[in-house]
Amino acid sequence: MKDKLPNFLENVIEEYPDVWKAYQDLGKASNNAGPLDDKTVRLIKLALAIGAKSEGSVHSHTRRALRQGITHEELQQVALLAVTSIGWSSSMAALSWIQDVINRSET
Numbered sequence: 001m002k003d004k005l006p007n008f009l010e011n012v013i014e015e016y017p018d019v020w021k022a023y024q025d026l027g028k029a030s031n032n033a034g035p036l037d038d039k040t041v042r043l044i045k046l047a048l049a050i051g052a053k054s055e056g057s058v059h060s061h062t063r064r065a066l067r068q069g070i071t072h073e074e075l076q077q078v079a080l081l082a083v084t085s086i087g088w089s090s091s092m093a094a095l096s097w098i099q100d101v102i103n104r105s106e107t
Contacts, residue, residue, distance in 0.1 A: 042068055043078055050082050050094040058094055062101040072102050 005013070013020040031041055042065045049057035065075055079095035 039068060039070060042070060043074065046075065046078050047082070050079060051086055053090055055097050058097040059101050062098050066101070066105055
């Protein structure tokens with residue numbers, strides 16, 4: 001199951017399908033540009049979303065990671081690893097965003 005995109009983004013995609021396709025193609029090309037396996041790629045993307053302090057991206061990458069079979073503990077460790085790079089409060093915010101998705105997936 002794919003993530004439901006925000007209505008605004010759905011409208012942009014409808015109005016600019018070539019831009020959306022190019023964006024999707026770039027993502028695929030980036031994923032395939034090197035030797036990293038799918039799990040590692042997903043954890044790195046989660047870490048980048050955490051570093052960017054993007055709640056929506058953290059939620060999205062957490063949902064995708066869970067669908068890939070990545071464990072709750074592995075996802076939570078990514079947020080904990082961020083403590084020494086982005087600070088306690090930012091890392092705890094990210095951990096809470098990950099926990100939001102985990103809690104929803106368990107209901």
